[in-house]
Amino acid sequence: MIRELPRRAFLAQTSQGLGAVALASLINPAKAAPVPGVLTKLPLPQKAKRVIWLTMAGGPSHLETFDPKPKLAAMDGKPMPESLTKGQQLAQLQGRPLTCFGPQHKFAKFGKNQIEICELFPQIGSVMDDICLIRSMTTDAINHDPAHMFMNTGSQIAGRPSMGAWITYGLGTEASDLPGFVVLTSLGRGGQNQPIAARQWSSGFLPSKYQGVQLRAKGDPVLYLTNPNGITQARQGADVAAINALNKQRNTLVDDPEIATRIAQYEMAFQMQASVPDLMDVSKEGAKTLELYGCQPGDGSFASNCLLARRLAERGTRFIQLYHKDWDHHGGVKEGVKLKAEEIDRACMALITDLKQRGMLEETLIVWAGEFGRTPMSQGGSGRDHHNKAMSVWMAGAGIRGGIVHGSTDDLGYAAQEKITSVHDLHATMLHQLGIDHKAFSFKFQGLDARLSGVEGASVIKDILA
Numbered sequence: 001m002i003r004e005l006p007r008r009a010f011l012a013q014t015s016q017g018l019g020a021v022a023l024a025s026l027i028n029p030a031k032a033a034p035v036p037g038v039l040t041k042l043p044l045p046q047k048a049k050r051v052i053w054l055t056m057a058g059g060p061s062h063l064e065t066f067d068p069k070p071k072l073a074a075m076d077g078k079p080m081p082e083s084l085t086k087g088q089q090l091a092q093l094q095g096r097p098l099t100c101f102g103p104q105h106k107f108a109k110f111g112k113n114q115i116e117i118c119e120l121f122p123q124i125g126s127v128m129d130d131i132c133l134i135r136s137m138t139t140d141a142i143n144h145d146p147a148h149m150f151m152n153t154g155s156q157i158a159g160r161p162s163m164g165a166w167i168t169y170g171l172g173t174e175a176s177d178l179p180g181f182v183v184l185t186s187l188g189r190g191g192q193n194q195p196i197a198a199r200q201w202s203s204g205f206l207p208s209k210y211q212g213v214q215l216r217a218k219g220d221p222v223l224y225l226t227n228p229n230g231i232t233q234a235r236q237g238a239d240v241a242a243i244n245a246l247n248k249q250r251n252t253l254v255d256d257p258e259i260a261t262r263i264a265q266y267e268m269a270f271q272m273q274a275s276v277p278d279l280m281d282v283s284k285e286g287a288k289t290l291e292l293y294g295c296q297p298g299d300g301s302f303a304s305n306c307l308l309a310r311r312l313a314e315r316g317t318r319f320i321q322l323y324h325k326d327w328d329h330h331g332g333v334k335e336g337v338k339l340k341a342e343e344i345d346r347a348c349m350a351l352i353t354d355l356k357q358r359g360m361l362e363e364t365l366i367v368w369a370g371e372f373g374r375t376p377m378s379q380g381g382s383g384r385d386h387h388n389k390a391m392s393v394w395m396a397g398a399g400i401r402g403g404i405v406h407g408s409t410d411d412l413g414y415a416a417q418e419k420i421t422s423v424h425d426l427h428a429t430m431l432h433q434l435g436i437d438h439k440a441f442s443f444k445f446q447g448l449d450a451r452l453s454g455v456e457g458a459s460v461i462k463d464i465l466a
Contacts (some may be wrong), residue, residue, distance in 0.1 A: 034174045036172040037168065039436065044432060044436065047433045047434075049174070049398075050319065052367075054324070054368045056344075056369065059144070059328060059370045059372045059386055061373065063374065064105055069102075069103055071412060072413055079098065085377075091142050091387075093385045103118075105118050105120055106118075113128075118341070120337065121341055131394050133406070134395070134407055136417070137373075137393050137421050140388065141156050142372065144328070150371075155454075160205070162181075163319070164318075169210045171318055172318070178315055178316070179213040182321070183323070186301055186302040186304075186323070188325060189326070190326040196325070205443065205445045212319075282311070295347070303343075305324075309351065314360070324344060330380065348368065351366065352397070365398035367393065390413055400466065406419055422458070438453040
């Protein structure tokens, strides 16, 4: 039987020895071990070891990015056919006159298969042979927060685990001194700084050690990362070890998963005091790499975050999610998308190119997506409303066929019509490339076997797999 010691007595008896153990096990990276997941044997061949998910927050217009619609251009200013819109859900245009609004930028052909995308994205076009463009994506939600929830968790209900949490729960992480799930955010020049709630990278009903950790791209990457004046690394290590020893003793009595999580978080926080400053210091990358991405160290841009994503991938982080805000163009879509293209075009190309040069693209899955698309009808004469019946996403790397287009929308870009795909299909495909059978990957919650890909209807998009 374990006897519970008073906390002060325990610390007095054990702190010095534990300090030595802490410094041996926490500071020395050679002795640190990656964190395993619950899937000890994968049921499918693993094409992807990690995921980099590029979230264009606000809902990018497919009609000014990746889905050319010459007929919509020809009908600019004319009434939208009622046969398409009657009885359909709209966001802010419900009950208002619906007018066709032609694409605001020209499209150009790129790659061996001459795939048409907006001419504002020539750098992405230059790597089009590595990209699978999905033009027939649909989603269930039509407003920002529930749409982000659905894209991140497979449900519009708050409190479900995010996809990064699911993946680190299943596969663990190869990083010993960094979180397995990291989030980075950036804001564009348009100034539409819609908040992205931390629940978007929550672990939900999974153990909280699988939740995402947000690193700030400017300033201190993590608050309170550095020790206060007078606190040495050795003293900090001894404190962490002593606290964890108390927690471990308590856990032998109550067997609480959240205590185990607390232990792991103390240890990870201590490791991050050394690993995160090194991660964020891109000065060693060299001028050519910085030029490739089009960024400056510490500028907090989407481009810098793409470079940090590559560095995180190298260090074993399993799921890396980048949010780039300011895509919500209810007005001024022409100027707004032009700004966005200037901010992301080179960086997306650079991430693909850099990973490919390092031999990492074949085991890294990149996904580019917003939370929904935009209407082919105008809003306020110069913008587009939220739209969930049609959106474009693209994928690259990790066994995804490059240089192809999957699916299509109707002539006006209102609804997906060929090879219609859903967010659940996208999740199922991602899990498949990670070696996970989405139908068998579940967690018992409230008496049900909850899954990222939903309980019915999801299918792996096999046409896009190499």
